[in-house]
Amino acid sequence: xxxxxxxxxxxxxxxxxxxxxxxxxxxxxxxxxxxxxxxxxxxxxxxxxxxxxxxxxxxxxxxxxxxxxxxxxxxxxxxxxxxxxxxxxxxxxxxxxxxxxxxxxxxxxxxxxxxxxxxxxxxxxxxxxxxxxxxxxxxxxxxxxxxxxxxxxxxxxxxxxxxxxxxxxxxxxxxxxxxxxxxxxxxxxxxxxxxxxxxxxxxxxxxxxxxxxxxxxxxxxxxxxxxxxxxxxxxxxxxxxxxxxxxxxxxxxxxxxxxxxxxxxxxxxxxxxxxxxxxxxxxxxxxxxxx
Ligand code: G3P
Ligand code: MG
Numbered sequence: 001x002x003x004x005x006x007x008x009x010x011x012x013x014x015x016x017x018x019x020x021x022x023x024x025x026x027x028x029x030x031x032x033x034x035x036x037x038x039x040x041x042x043x044x045x046x047x048x049x050x051x052x053x054x055x056x057x058x059x060x061x062x063x064x065x066x067x068x069x070x071x072x073x074x075x076x077x078x079x080x081x082x083x084x085x086x087x088x089x090x091x092x093x094x095x096x097x098x099x100x101x102x103x104x105x106x107x108x109x110x111x112x113x114x115x116x117x118x119x120x121x122x123x124x125x126x127x128x129x130x131x132x133x134x135x136x137x138x139x140x141x142x143x144x145x146x147x148x149x150x151x152x153x154x155x156x157x158x159x160x161x162x163x164x165x166x167x168x169x170x171x172x173x174x175x176x177x178x179x180x181x182x183x184x185x186x187x188x189x190x191x192x193x194x195x196x197x198x199x200x201x202x203x204x205x206x207x208x209x210x211x212x213x214x215x216x217x218x219x220x221x222x223x224x225x226x227x228x229x230x231x232x233x234x235x236x237x238x239x240x241x242x243x244x245x246x247x248x249x250x251x252x253x254x255x256x257x258x259x260x261x262x263x264x265x266x267x268x269x270x271x272x273x274x275x276x277x278x279x280x281x282x283x284x285x286x287x288x289x290x291x
Contacts, residue, residue, distance in 0.1 A: 046268075047263060047270065048076040048249065048270070049074065049075045049076050049269070049270065049275045049282070050075065050151060050249055050269050051066075051067070051069075051075040051078040051079065051271075051272070052252045052271045053079060053080060053094060054066025054068075054078055055067075055070040055073060055274065056273040057272075057273035057274045057277075058276070060121055060126075062080055062081060062134070063121050063122060063133070063134070064139065065122065065129055067080070067140055067144055068144075071144055071145065073276030073279060074279045075279075076149060077148065077149035077150065077180075078140075078144070078148065078149075078150055078151065080092050080137075080140060080150065080152060081093060081154075081155050082153070082154055082155065082162075083109065083155055083156055084158045084162050085108055085111055085112060085113040085116055086112055087113055088161075089113035090137035090138070090165065090166065091116050092135050092136065092139075093108060093121075093134050096108060096109070096155065096156060098116065098134075100124070101121050101124055102120055102134065103120040103123060103124070104120075109156075109158060116134055117134060117136070119133065119134060120132070137152070137169060138169065141175055146174070146178065147178075148178065149179070150178055151181075151182055152166070152179055152182070153183060154166070154181060154182075154183040157183075157188040163195065164195075166192070167192065167195055170196070170199070171196075176196070176198055176199060179200065180200045180225060181200070181202070182201070182204050182225070182227050184204045184205065186203055186219070189201040189202075190219055190220075193221040193222070200224035200225070201221070201222075201223055202223070202224055202249065203216060203223055203225070203226055204227040204228075204251075205226075205228055205229070205232070206228075207232070208228075208232040208233075212226050213237065213243075213244045213246060216241075216246065217244065223246060225246055225248065225249050226241050226246055226247070227251055227271070228251075229250070229251060230250035230251060230253040230262060230270075230271075233262075233265065233267070234265060235264075235266065238266045238267055242268065247268045247269060248267045248268050248269070249267070249270070249271055250267055250270060250271065252272060252273060253272055254273050256281055259272075259281055259282075263285075
């Protein structure tokens with residue numbers, strides 16, 4: 001016999017939370033279920049919490065402060081964006097220029113890493129983060145616990161200048177094991193995968209033009225994950241991907257109603273600016289499962 005009862009915030013919002021809690025307690029009592037059998041949803045069906053640019057809703061995106069906050073909040077993985085500087089360093093920044101998120105200007109590809117790292121990447125977000133700077137990719141790997149996975153999104157392959165640089169970086173220690181490289185540039189991903197078969201690659205997409213599980217199968221390399229814009233993925237495409245052995249990590253969902261829809265269609269991870277809030281939301285879904 002199997003009984004599953006989900007308590008979620010939608011129910012809570014409707015004032016039904018207390019009633020469902022009582023029902024859960026009664027069920028536990030009448031079925032003589034011991035407390036060890038009442039487990040959180042996350043331990044039964046692991047949905048990865050992936051912090052977008054760290055915890056970009058609560059700290060300046062793509063800074064160590066943001067990544068460490070995501071770690072503190074219990075994210076399983078962080079997503080970040082990389083560009084190559086003029087002196088060939090892997091720089092963690094979303095935009096190709098410093099203009100929006102720092103007190104400096106200019107294209108990263110035209111600047112030395114010293115110049116990039118000298119900018120203030122925190123003040124634009126809040127004076128509380130004044131002095132935060134753009135990190136090198138290696139600083140993020142060093143700052144986070146080894147148990148945390150890192151989703152490196154390559155924004156611009158710079159021709160193919162970034163390929164060997166990134167692979168060389170990932171070959172240090174056990175970095176490759178905790179990494180998923182994603183990009184909207186699927187040719188780049190195929191190239192990287194052919195050069196390093198151990199690498200986990202994820203296809204980013206922002207248009208619902210094909211069944212992406214079928215499309216992934218045509219690439220002739222193993223695709224680890226699909227990263228669709230969250231509004232563009234439905235139950236059928238998710239099931240197709242999961243059946244084919246792929247993870248599905250939609251981006252960037254920040255609202256409970258969006259999280260609930262993604263959970264209902266069976267995604268395996270959610271990329272969010274609010275990893276702490278998503279963790280709390282997932283924990284509010286109780287599962288009672290007598291074994
Ligand atoms: O990797 C998911 C997401 O970050 C892709 O879009 O523009 O936020 O980098 P963007
Ligand atoms: Mg990104």
